[in-house]
Amino acid sequence: MTTTTPDALALAEADPQRAMAFAAALARRARAARDPLAESTARRALGIASVHLNQLVTASRHLNAAIRLAERAGSAELAAEARLRLAFVTSVGGRPQQALREIEELLPGLHGVLRARAEAQRAAVYNHLGRRADALACYRAAIPVLRRAGDQLWLQRVLSNRGIMHGYQQDFTAAETDFREAEALCRELGLDMSLAIVWMNRGWMTGSRGDVPAALRYFDQAEARFRALGTHQLGWLLTDRAELLLSVGLVAEARAAAEEAVAELERLRRAILLPEVRLLLARAATMAGDHEGALRAARTAVREFAAQQRPEWRVLASFVVLRSRLAAGRPGIPVRRLETLADDLDAAGWTAAGVETRLLGARLALGRGQSARGRELLARATRARGRGPALLRVRSWQAAALLRLSAGNRAGAAVAIRTALRILDEHRASLGATDLRAYSFGFRIELAELGLRMAFAHGSAARVLAWAEQGRASHLLMKRARPPEDPWLVGALAQLRATASDLAASRNPKVAQRQAALEREIRDYSRRRHGAAGPAAGPPRVARLAEALGEQALVEYVQLDGALHAVTVVGGRTRLHDLGPLAPIRDLVERVPFALRRLARAEGAPTGPSTTASGPSAPAGPSAAAQMVRHAAARLDALLLAPLAAELGDRPLVLIPTGPLQFLPWSVLPSCAGRAVSVAPSAGLWHTASGRSGGGHVAAVAGPGLPGAHEEAAAVAALYGTKPLAGEDATAEAALAALDGAMLAHLAAHGRVNLTNPLFSALRLADGPLTVYDLERLAEPPRLVILAACESGRSVVRAGDELLGLSATFLALGTRCIIASLVPVPDAQTTPLMVALHGLLAEGRSAATALALAQERVAGVAAAGFVCLGAGSATLG
Structure with missing residues (x-):
């Protein structure tokens, strides 16, 4: 590389760490040579590199110096270039309106390429403000001029930023076109830093489109490049990753990422992004059930957006505040407020939030007897059924279901719910990682519960069973793409085993850190895998289920509104049973494994046959733990199985538990003692498994450190x-x-x-x-x-x-x-x-x-x- 100041500007976009030393040396030589123009350009390069290195105060100092030097030399053009960059720093620092005024003061005196650059910088500030139409208009004005002038350095920045605008408007084809060209220009010009930013933006857009594995790949690529260049851009990256994790229900991880992003942005004084991340925190807190925490975060975001004069973003924050208030059970929110807010969200381009607001408003209106107003809100919320990301379409179909239900059209409501579930399942089928499929199920619950309420209102046991099946363990039935014999994964798992063995032998903290790092790498690598096509199999019809059961009896437990119910399928007949409140059952279930653990730790645990009231499988003896097991088992038997005894008789049982019942060792219940009992996550999975057959060999494997394991095997x-x-x-x-x-x-x-x-x-x-x-x-x-x-x-x-x-x-x-x-x-x-x-x-x-x-x-x-x-x-x- 020749030692010229233009090279320093390019290097600042490619490798800011190297650019700092290179541009500083150029500035010193220019000062010694009394060349203020060269020194101004070198200082501008230092300012650009400092922005990429998250050193905003340093960036402002260099850019102000660049302006003074250019003005002293009489170069209005170089001064304008530095002012444009300084305006961006001002915007990122949380003063976008001031930045906008500074750019608009410059515009009348600018022409040609410099004018196009100013338009591009103004568009970036409009992006911060949420004024998307204005941003796109500026990009339309700037891009043709930059192309004609061959200004590829600025063109790649503009294309990357315009891709974000297209993504916000859900024009993903246009966004992908811009990002591809920006990526090609970065490669052509050797702009490694800018390339990482394009990857980060592509990850955000790809995640918004619903392709989670591809988005994770882009984020991981960007993070690796940022780290190699010595600038992590963690605030932006963590924010985008948190938003993606929320979209698949990984609430705890998303919340942790958002909290880390807040700390990083506060440290770096990147004020412009702080309130956006607080909104993510509020969403994560709501999904985690921390409604008061969500309310605090959202209200802080409202104040920060107001201080930054960002009304389009402030209206989104106001929506999160109201939603958090409703989730926290705060009364007194008028339906009219939600109607107005939904219109404001639409005008600001927040389509998904507008649909959500109308759903909230409709529930309030219908609950208050305002039927006409509720139906009007639902009708407007249904307009997004045909386009946009999966979760937006799902919410719109949910509105359609509620609208049809309010008109007494239960069949139409059921069709709408099933359509929404199909969209969610198609989305989940694209995920190859087991944990992503399982966690993303949370978005189905509200839909399945709506169907379940309809079934209970109808009183049909068969319908209750069908809708209960829609709401449980469906990821276990989804088609799976078996991962290929991936050398990296095989090697990483082997390293993990070796590290875990070392840790067991040494308890060295550094080895524990290495194990945790390997687990994160394996988890993240697996999440980048796409899934097999096709949703999960639907629940079996009662006739097919009854045929497969034969002499067995099936009991599926269902919880709704804090109450426990059971659906039985016996001899081809289905019946619905009310078993009472769930809370006391939960308490009893928790006692059983607790007491069994205490017995397991005790010396001389009983080994002989038991003749207690809880049957042969329950532990005998006078200890408090044994008495606790017997008492809890007897009470649970009375609550869970005794009400069904006349119907079940002495048939073998197939039990489908829910919630806390998943942890119950059923053999301790008197009604299960000596009885063939099968436990399955869902009736659908049991039905699928019961139809499998085949031969094969016998394998007996014994692990180390377990007394008697070798002899047992x-x-x-x-x-x-x-x-x-x-x-x-x-x-x-x-x-x-x-x-x-x-x-x-x-x-x-x-x-x-x-x-x-x-x-x-x-x-x-x-x-x-x-x-x-x-x-x-x-x-x-x-x-x-x-x-x-x-x-x-x-x-x-x-x-x-x-x-x-x-x-x-x-x-x-x-x-x-x-x-x-x-x-x-x-x-x-x-x-x-x-x-x-x-x-x-x-x-x-x-x-x-x-x-x-x-x-x-x-x-x-x-x-x-x-x-x-x-x-x-x-x-x-």
Whole structure:
């Protein structure tokens, strides 16, 4: 590179860290040579680089110096160039109106390319203000002039900024065209820094369009480039990433990213973006149920937008304040206020917020008996059904459902709800990562609940069952794109196992940090994967469900408005039962695993048959923990199963739990003792699993550090005439190879449920943890899986009964049935139970029957903790 001041300007856009030293040297030489024009240009380059390095005070100092030097030399043109850049710094610092005035003062004296640059800078300020039509008009004036002049440096900036404007207007084709050309110009000119900014903008636009994996790829590319250049642009990047995470229901991660962005922006004095991030914080707080926190953040944003004289943004902040007030149960909001606000949001270009406001206003109006006004609001909210991002169309179809329902058209309302659910499922199908699919389910809940209310109002048990199925564990039924044998992922998982093993041996904090970093890399890498086409299978009709059940009885538990209900399917008939309030049931359920854990930790846990009122599977003994289990089990039995006893008889049970019931070891209930009980996340998943068949081999795997695991695996293997995988041979890759295509897989290993990152729940093997990410590489999962590990059957439950964990993963992959524990189990008791269980399976008993009989023979904590998940009718035949 030649040492010229124009090169310094280009370098400031490409590599600001290098530009600082380079331009500073040029400024010193120009000062020594008494060349104020060259020094002015060098100072302008220092100012531009300082902006990219988030040093706004330094940028202002350099740009003011550049202006003084240019004026001293009599160059109005160079002074204007520096003033334009200084105006941008003023806007970013939180004074966009002042910046706009400064640019408009310059415009009358500017012509040609310099005028076009001023128009482009004015458009950037209009962008900050939310005046999108004005910004696009300025871009239309600037771009042809810049093209004719061959000013590619400014052209790429303008195209990147105009792409943002097109994205706001949901003209994604035009936005993509601008971003592609801007990216090509950055590559041609070697503008690495600007290229990273284009990637960040493309990530935001792609996420707005609904392509979450592609958006994450762009964000990760941009962050890597920012870090390589020494300028992270974390405030902007964290904000865009937080908005994307919110769009898929990752509320905790989005909130953390937004809080980090606020701290970063405050530190860097990037005031222009601060209130925008506070709005994200308010949205995240609302979704997390922290309505007061949302209200505080939104009100602060309103004040900041007002101080910055940004009315278009202030109206959006006012919407968030009102929504937070409503969510917090604050009274006194007039419907007229919401009507006016919706019109203001439309005028400012906030289409989605306008639809949301009309939905809120309509609910208030209808609740207050203002039917005509409510229907008018809903009618206007339905206008976005045919275009725009998925969530916008979903909200518009929800408005259509409410409008049809208000007119008594229940059939039409049901069609509208199903259309909205289909749009959401199509969106979720594009996501390849299991956690993204599960968390994004939260947007279905309100729709499924509306359908459920209609079904309860109709009084039809079959309809209640169908709508209940729409609202639970649907990600487990979605088509899955098996990840290819990706060398990077295989290598990263191997590194994670080695690191986890090192940490277990040393407890070194640096090793713990390395493990956390690897987990983040694997998680983020997997989230960039696209999904398989096609939504989840719909719920089965009652006739097909009854046919598959045969002599079994199905009980699906449903919660609505704090009450628990049950739908039974017995002998082809469906019935609806009211079981009372959920709160006392929740309290009782929480006591059972707590007490079982205490028993498991106690020495000399009971191993003999029990004759207590809670049946053979409940632990005996006089201890407080044992009494707590017996009492809670008896009460739960009276609340959950006794009201259905006449109908259920002594049939084998298929239970579909909800909410807190997901954590209940059902065998402790007197009505379940000695009875074949299958537990499934949904009736649809049970129905799908019950239809699977196939042969295969038997795999018995033993992990380290578990007393008796080797002997247990050897005993199981001997029963089926095969060899166990144990000791140093029981590595993760060897275990995966053994599991692939197996008819039966027995895994005796320490299990760990990761409540923060459920996909890192794992079984401990010879070379480290076998995680969910490892299991997802299986080409053909085992038909029947026995997880003889502590809490391996426990899943992390997200909104809508979406389950994440080891057992949920096996079911999602296609495993027909899993037998696993929901609580910690004493190792000494596990082996006798497992030997008894496999003996019964080998005799041809079904999985659920074998477990029930084995629990009768080997009572105690180990017996009580195990459940049969999926299609318990599975056999080895």
